[in-house]
Amino acid sequence: MKKTSRMTVRGGWWQWLLASSLSLVMSSAWAEDIDLYVGAAASADKPNVLFVWDTSANWGATVTGAPNCYYKDNNITTAIGPANQGTKFAIEKCALYNVIDALPTADDGTALFNVGVLLMNETPYSGAYPRQAIKALTTANKTLFKAFIKALDINTDKGSNADYGQALYEAYLYYKGLNPLNGQHSSKRDTSAFLSTGAYNSPSSISCANNHIIVIGNGSPQISNPEKNVRNLLAARVEADLPSLTQAERDALKAEIVNAALGTDQADWVDEMARFMTRMDVSSKDGEQAITTHAIAVLKGNNSDGSFPALMKSTASNGGGSYYQGASVDAVVDAILKIFNQLQAVNSVFASASLPVSVNARGTYLNQVYMGMFRPDEQARPRWRGNVKQYQFSYDPVTDSIALTDTNGTPIVSSSTGFIAPNAVSYWTEDSSFWANQPMGTPPSPSDSPDGEVVEKGGAAQRLRSTYALSQDGRKVYTCLPGNCNPGMDLATTPDSQFVDGNTGITQAVLNAASAAERTAIINWIRGTDNAGDEQGPGGTTTIRPSVHGDVLHSRPAVVNYGGTTGVLLFYGANDGLLHVVNGNQSGTNAGHELWTFAPSEHFGKYKRLRDNSPAIRLSTTPSSLTSSQPRDYLLDGPIGVYQKIDSLGVSEKAHIYAGMRRGGRILYALDVTDPAAPKYMWKRTSADTGFAVLGQTWSEPKVARIQGWGNPVIIMGAGYDAVAEDQATPGTTTMGNAVLVIDAIDGQLLRVFPTDRSVPADVTLMDVNLDGKIDRAYAVDVGGNVYRIDLENASNSDKANWTLYKLAALQGGATYPRKFFFAPDVVQGPNFVAVMVGSGDREKPLNQSSIDAFFTVMDRNIGYKPVVTPSPITPSTMAVIGDSSTSGNDGCYLNLENGEKVVNAPVTSLGVTYFATNKPVPPSSNSCVNNLGRAKIYAAPLFCKAATNQILTGGGLPPSPVTGIVQVTYTVNGQTLSKNVPFIIGAPNAKKSGIEGSKIQPSTTPVRRKNYWYVEGQK
Secondary structure, three states, X not given: OOOEEEOOOOOOOOEOOEOOOEOOOOOOOOOOHHHHHOEOOOOOOOOEEEEEEOOOHHHHOEOOOOOOOOOEEOOEEOOOOOOOOOEHHHHHHHHHHHHHHHOOOOOOOOOOOEEEEEEEOOOOOXXXXXXXXXXXXXXXXXHHHHHHHHHOOOOOOOOOOOOHHHHHHHHHHHHHOOOOOOOOOOOOOOHHHEOOOOOEOOOOOOOOOOEEEEEEEOOOOOOOOHHHOHHHHHHHHHHHHOOOOOHHHHHHHHHHHHOOOOOOOOOOOHHHHHHHHHHOOOOOOEOOOOEEEEEEEEOOOOOOOOOHHHHHHHHHHHXXXXXXXXXXXXXXXHHHHHHHHHHHHHHHHOOOOEOOEEEEOOOHHHOOEEEEEEEOOOOOXXXXXXXXXXXXXXXXXXXXEEEEEOOOOOEOEOOOOOOEOOOOOOEOOOOOOOOOOOOEOOOOEOOOOOOOOOOOOOHHHHHHHHHOOOOOOOOOEEEEXXXXXXXXXXXXXXXXXEOOOOOOOOOOOOOOOOOHHHHHHHHHHHHOEOOOOOOOOOOOOOOEOXXXXXXXXXXXXXXXXXXXXXXXXXXXXXXXXXXXEEEOOOOOOOOOOEEEEEEEHHHHHHHHHHHHOOOOEEOOOOOOOOOOOEEOOOOOOOOEEEEEEEOOOOOEEEEEEEEEOHHHOOEEEEEEOOOOOOOEEEEEEEOOOOOOOOOOEOOOOOEEEOOOOOOOOEEEEEOEEOHXXXXXXXXXXXXXXXXXXXXXXXXXXXEEEEEOOOXXXXXXXXXXXXXXXXXXXXXXXXXXXXXXXXXXXXXXXXXXXXXEEEEEEEOOOOOOOOOOOOOOOEEEEOOOOEEEEEEOOOOOOOOOOOOOOEEEEEEEOOOOOOOOOOOOOEOHHHOEEOOOOOOOOOOEEEEEOOOOOEEOOOOEEEOOEEEEEXXXXXXXXXXXXXXXXXXXXXXXXXXXXXXXXXXXXXXOOEOOOOEEEEEEEEEEEOOEEEEEEEEEEEOOOOOOOOOOOEEEOOOOOOOEOOOOOEEEOOOO
């Protein structure tokens, strides 16, 4: 086997921004992407929950081994239970009664949820009727609801037509406020569910509430009768309820949703109906208020349920909800409460600062998905908490689908929030009582498990707190002091490299400490000691601070698989000022534990503000009267590049990491981590070094490559960001960052500087055109709307003096609509061109509502070496509008975005489709249901220049750059463990409308694929 040298493999990341509700006056023209955290959020109405209960003859079935169940009042088990013990009827009555008893109300007895029930109709009518109208679940109504459940009779309340599809159709009519189909016929109907006109009294028509259906199923449903077939009913609803669409769009939607059945297990249209409701807006308020469908299959307990569970699972999957099954009261209660927990989470999140995440998938080929998270401080203070958590893909052979799941194999994404479900338990997470003085979660809990949507619970942060709970003396924190940083220096054994109180090189002055005592306190606080007096730790002998793991805001965790007994390690920066190194394995003694951290000396002066947690952060929306606020300090917030050489046995032979700072500085560090227990300093480059004056804030990933013209591996990266020029409302003169750099990765020697018009914060996209295992071409973009091509070889010579850069396209749009590129382009090799896909948008000004941006596909038709005569830059005038024509005769195409809509991540092309995401600020209004995080969309654009589709994401925010690849998954069929390779993507449209959901992808075309960032010695 040949030796291989693994270069940087690009991962994706995510900022999922949920923040406090602040209505402030603009005070500054300067801006950053964290400005999205402020602005008035729309009010959150109580979520609506409608149970669709299968009360047909199926509910009389006996459940094998089911114990007797008893009602609970005030969470105390009584001696009273339903009749017909051992049947599904008794289990479900008891479960619903106990769920209603357990559901909370506000302290004053007002409701947190609105709840109603549909039961199945009796002959001759099919479908369902409203037995209990959707009402506020106040303390008083809880009592009435429980009485209603207790009074149900297995015979007199039995329905005779378990048509699930029509039952969900009736539920849709109810939510929409339309005339009933069959819901008006039963004498037992709740008349308050209807208006005097006979139409349904919709609970959602003028509401911002989230709308949910929970189907409780007892067995295979009946099929819709022909004259009222759900297929035909859905076709009529598409025509009637979507007047804003064109006829062609309505026809396409009918073809997708109506004319093709989703489920193969049953002829009932319940799963098609569930999918239909995820597309329909049932409120007149701005934004999209659709319906999410969850499903619970109550089983017989003897493995005789046939295809019924598969249909219920398909219903939840297509309805964007959660699926559960069980054959006991406890299982049904647990399932319903988990669903309600998700609903409660989304509404509490609306008013709190929480839940941003950056997703990294560099390790998912080993089925290990890492998410770096951060939570903004709700009072705009500088100390933000963070974490890194691990999940994995699970494969369902029944539906041939994958989803991100937790350590228990449970799907982690909540359809209510688009984020992590409250009951999810990430890898490395264990039960604890650490949060006894600060219970968090849904419901609030002192334990780290489940960690769910709470950023600081579980994960790497919990392992760090647990390891050093009683003393932080053993924590390995290294540094490199000015004048003492020598290439090859072992950080673990050099006394001057220890970030400890005893290191006199860490002076009181460099820490901005007022006294020797404060110097000691700052050092120990950075190491993890809770000595600032402003956090709510568990007390007792625990001395570690709850905020010991800082926010992972922009840093993209890098994954290095060392093989052998070491396995996987994570390298990532955080705004606690540390480069973290964590054992990334899923299991084992030290899984999730921190090996060591590195503290750049350039950030020492910022530590005091972190410990003081003051002054507050100044944003573009901070009132001008708040003069004490300061711009946020950033520390180790940039990308991590990796170089690794792997031997013939798959064990790491050499490993280097390269750490940028983003807004944390104009600095690039190189560390040798070949022996992860003994890291060595290699080199550092700053803007003060000879030739590096052009180096701006190090935003661009230092990508490592092998090229023909140089013996050592090289780094190719953008020279960075010019914050002084670009953060202004009107960009100023560029003074830094306006170049692409090529650097020797071993010794830091600057090999070439390719000047550009404006700064280059985006990653550079590398290509191996001739498939010789070495990079010969690159594409770069700048914040002036320009696309550049770099050739690292020519027909006769690959010497560095002959490397060239020229402007391929000028897409800035002039002064009328200036465009900026913050993210790397994606490239796809066509038959006689290279398609370069890139989207514009000033990510650092997320609240700008007047920007005019676009997504471009530029056709580079010079597929060989650089032409002798440099071609003129391509402009939009020679490009077509996407979807209007083919690429023939054009220099590409573009998709115009709405005013204020910006591309906010890097595009990725997989199996013939390019995926990217946008965000558009949406100012709140009295009629708005859109929160202050704007409207986020995922686009899917088929190659080349075909019309794109899009999906609005739940929760808004800045979605992650999509990540795609092939993952090996294991699964069980009939007791046999099997494995298969599955193509996946994180960041494509999905049923849960989430930016972090993973899904299986199918090819639509097969473009020529090119290897990126992988070098194999002696192979071509």
